[in-house]
Amino acid sequence: MVSRMxxxxxxxxxGLEACxxxxxxxxxxxxxxxxxxxxxxxxxxxxxxxxGGDLVPLALMGPMDETLPPRWLPAVHALxxxxxxxxxxxxxxxxxxxxxxxGVGSMYxxxxxxxARHLAHGTPCNxxxxxxxxxxxxAHVHVFSHACVTAHLGLAHAARLLHAGLADxxxxxxxxxxxxxxxxxxxxxxxxxxxxxxxxxxxxTGSIGLGDGAAFAVLSRGAGPFRLMGHALHNEMYHFTxxxxxxxxxxxxxxxxAHVIGGRRVWIKGHGTGTLExxxxxxxxxxxxxxxxxxxxxxxxxGHTLGSCGLVELALAVAAWRGGEIPGTVGGxxxxxTDEVALAPFAAARFDGALLASNAFGGAHAxxxxxxx
Amino acid sequence: MTERFIHHVRVELPxxxxxxAEARARLADKFPRTALRRxxxxxxxxxxxxxxxxxxxxxxxxxxxxxxxTRALEDFxxxxxxxxxxxxxxxxxxxxxxxxxxxxQQPVARLWPLAGGARLVEQAxxxxxxxxxxxxxxxxxxxxxTWLLEQGYASExxxxxxxLLTREPVGAVGRVTFTPVRDGADDxxxxxxxxAVALADRTALQWHGAGGEWSIVWS
Numbered sequence: 001m002v003s004r005m006x007x008x009x010x011x012x013x014x015g016l017e018a019c020x021x022x023x024x025x026x027x028x029x030x031x032x033x034x035x036x037x038x039x040x041x042x043x044x045x046x047x048x049x050x051x052g053g054d055l056v057p058l059a060l061m062g063p064m065d066e067t068l069p070p071r072w073l074p075a076v077h078a079l080x081x082x083x084x085x086x087x088x089x090x091x092x093x094x095x096x097x098x099x100x101x102x103g104v105g106s107m108y109x110x111x112x113x114x115x116a117r118h119l120a121h122g123t124p125c126n127x128x129x130x131x132x133x134x135x136x137x138x139a140h141v142h143v144f145s146h147a148c149v150t151a152h153l154g155l156a157h158a159a160r161l162l163h164a165g166l167a168d169x170x171x172x173x174x175x176x177x178x179x180x181x182x183x184x185x186x187x188x189x190x191x192x193x194x195x196x197x198x199x200x201x202x203x204x205t206g207s208i209g210l211g212d213g214a215a216f217a218v219l220s221r222g223a224g225p226f227r228l229m230g231h232a233l234h235n236e237m238y239h240f241t242x243x244x245x246x247x248x249x250x251x252x253x254x255x256x257x258a259h260v261i262g263g264r265r266v267w268i269k270g271h272g273t274g275t276l277e278x279x280x281x282x283x284x285x286x287x288x289x290x291x292x293x294x295x296x297x298x299x300x301x302x303g304h305t306l307g308s309c310g311l312v313e314l315a316l317a318v319a320a321w322r323g324g325e326i327p328g329t330v331g332g333x334x335x336x337x338t339d340e341v342a343l344a345p346f347a348a349a350r351f352d353g354a355l356l357a358s359n360a361f362g363g364a365h366a367x368x369x370x371x372x373x
Numbered sequence: 374m375t376e377r378f379i380h381h382v383r384v385e386l387p388x389x390x391x392x393x394a395e396a397r398a399r400l401a402d403k404f405p406r407t408a409l410r411r412x413x414x415x416x417x418x419x420x421x422x423x424x425x426x427x428x429x430x431x432x433x434x435x436x437x438x439x440x441x442x443t444r445a446l447e448d449f450x451x452x453x454x455x456x457x458x459x460x461x462x463x464x465x466x467x468x469x470x471x472x473x474x475x476x477x478q479q480p481v482a483r484l485w486p487l488a489g490g491a492r493l494v495e496q497a498x499x500x501x502x503x504x505x506x507x508x509x510x511x512x513x514x515x516x517x518x519t520w521l522l523e524q525g526y527a528s529e530x531x532x533x534x535x536x537l538l539t540r541e542p543v544g545a546v547g548r549v550t551f552t553p554v555r556d557g558a559d560d561x562x563x564x565x566x567x568x569a570v571a572l573a574d575r576t577a578l579q580w581h582g583a584g585g586e587w588s589i590v591w592s
Contacts, residue, residue: 048453048454051453051454053454091559091582091583091584092584094583100465100466102488104446107446107450108450108453111450111451111453116524119521119524119526122526123439123440123526124439124441124466124488124489125439125488125489125490125493126490126526128489128490129490139491139492139559140492140583141489141492142487142489142496142499142500143487143488143489143490143493143496144485144486144487144488145441145466145467145486145487145488146466146467146484146485146486147465147466153485153486157485157500157503160503161499161503164375164503165553166499166553166583166584166585180453181449181450184453184454184456184461185449185456185458185461185462185464186461187456188455188456188457188458188461189458189461189462190458233482233483233484234480234482234483235474235480235481235482235483235484236480237471237474237475237477237478237479237480237481238475238478238480239475240462240463240468240471240475241462249480252480361462361465361471362467362471362474362475362484363480364484
């Protein structure tokens with residue numbers, strides 16, 4: 001199942017037939033317009049929703065407290081209406097669902113309300129069963145969950161299925177909605193605090209925000225104006241929540257994706273959550289491997305959409321490129337960790353492609369290369 | 374047809390009543406003492422199945438678990454409103470395998486954690502066969518829940534398995550094959566515990582799914 005001698009299938013191109021997202025600002029075009037205007041969706045919100053707690057920056061599509069049916073279902077339906085027609089979930093048109101949260105907010109709701117109906121969509125497989133029923137998908141729904149690089153895995157897996165000849169088209173669907181479970185978790189790690197995120201900024205205290213997000217992509221082997229040319233993945237396994245201090249994990253992933261990019265000019269959408277150490281290592285890694293190429297993060301506005309961030313931000317990259325202007329690092333502050341960090345929007349026309357990267361717990365690194373004809 | 378050769382199989386199928394503390398005592402010699410006390414039941418079992426197995430940074434890991442870190446999830450939920458940072462990071466899929474690999478300081482090229490349901494085994498095998506790495510560690514497992522089990526949303530038993538898949542036939546103990554077939558209805562897919570038992574007993578498995586015929590056979 002390797003399409004060319006010695007070249008892994010996930011370094012072969014696939015076409016993006018469709019790629020859309022939903023954020024608190026709305027669809028991809030509305031979100032890009034808000035980013036270009038420097039708007040923040042993040043608002044200071046009690047970390048445990050109706051249970052109170054410290055105020056932390058969250059970008060939500062509605063109240064965070066879980067409901068019956070789950071609060072994310074209407075948004076998922078709204079997004080799903082934009083998916084091109086297909087026999088999704090059939091063996092030749094499989095679905096890949098990627099999330100780090102699935103319905104875990106329903107488990108938190110159960111522990112508060114003791115209403116067992118919440119649990120019917122609390123586990124990943126039960127959440128996906130609900131999606132299958134609601135959206136009419138067949139049995140072939142692959143489910144990946146690898147914290148904040150999950151969507152990258154789904155896209156890379158889809159490319160492999162296509163190049164192995166095992167699928168004609170693949171729908172990659174991702175959604176993550178913030179709950180007290182995950183907000184409380186990041187708050188306990190002290191990186192979700194009262195500060196608004198300023199990605200890649202040199203400052204005394206780092207902070208992240210969390211955000212609701214959902215997105216999908218339909219991939220095929222056919223050519224399209226937008227193509228994913230390849231993926232790189234690397235797992236440091238150095239520490240649960242930290243990276244190798246010399247940045248070698250970032251370097252390993254970027255070196256791999258640099259082979260796919262070749263000498264082409266790229267703009268870079270980094271992970272850029274607003275943490276200090278990882279932000280510095282990431283920005284320095286990009287500057288070493290791709291000197292002079294502009295680096296942006298949009299999580300200072302939208303918050304971190306967790307396992308879905310790779311796909312949400314891919315949809316935004318596509319929409320921004322279509323519009324000709326790439327949003328800068330909303331919420332960023334000078335001085336930044338490197339000169340490459342772009343705080344203001346810039347024109348897309350002079351670039352050959354975009355490098356989109358994400359990171360996760362365990363020192364997981366993921367990157368993909370997007371091009372536009 | 375695509376095939377991979379099975380070079381190492383180890384399965385942990387302790388009695389359903391085994392508690393994490395019992396597993397910790399039983400498997401203590403396999404882990405550094407500092408790591409041992411923080412490891413979950415699933416992490417301990419996965420670590421045991423990978424004990425002594427050499428992996429390199431060029432290798433890949435495919436990890437399948439429907440419920441993953443059930444006990445950490447239950448305990449993290451119980452820790453509110455003073456949420457526990459340790460339980461939070463441990464509860465996140467793929468925490469079970471990360472406990473093991475971080476304990477070994479073992480980087481890997483790619484880690485594919487799956488969390489599906491009825492066709493999880495088939496999807497994990499497909500992910501492994503699509504992987505270009507010279508050696509793929511196929512891991513899987515669950516741990517027994519408490520209140521989530523009472524509600525029907527957790528595994529009834531803890532178990533774990535590891536199988537190393539390569540393209541090298543010499544010395545292999547078995548073989549996984551997938552033959553694409555355009556037509557044919559899906560058979561029921563073996564579940565994760567069924568695969569674990571088949572790996573332990575060297576039982577052959579065959580079924581149709583994901584657009585092809587699957588077989589696991591033993592030498």
